[in-house]
Amino acid sequence: MRTYRISEAARLLAVSDDTVRRWIDHGVLSTTGASPVEISGDALARRAVELAATPVEPGDVLSSARNRFTGLVTRVQVDGIMAQVDIQAGPHRVxxxxxxxxxxxxxxxxxxxxxxxxxxxxxxxxxxRSA
Structure with a gap:
């Protein structure tokens, strides 16, 4: 099973390293017991699913789409009648x-x-590929 360092886990979950450490301290995210701290891929995947199931911004709009990326607009390029908009949502560029x-x-x-x-x-x- 692949394991991840705290910094890798934080990047993948789009949170800070300190948040991952707090989750570990409070038993929200389990580790392998190795030193330095490692988080198993399955534990990280479970936490990612839990986070995805938690509504970030409750609203009045219902949608069948489940892939929502909230972030900051980093680029707006308007060219005639069309435009390109870049959004940075954690580690994801949309x-x-x-x-x-x-x-x-x-x-x-x-x-x-x-x-x-x-x-x-x-x-x-x-x-x-695994090494």
């Missing part, structure tokens, strides 16, 4: 192509808080 009119209506600017909602029919998964 790029959306939309109309320039939608960018104006949503008042999207660098530094704005935005949520990218992804609904797709195909998901391709890659894994790194």
């Amino acid at each position: 790029v959306s192509l939309m109309s320039a009119e939608a960018v104006a209506d949503l008042d999207l600017q660098v530094g704005s808080l935005a949520t990218a909602i992804v609904k797709a029919t195909t998901v391709i998964v890659e894994a790194q």
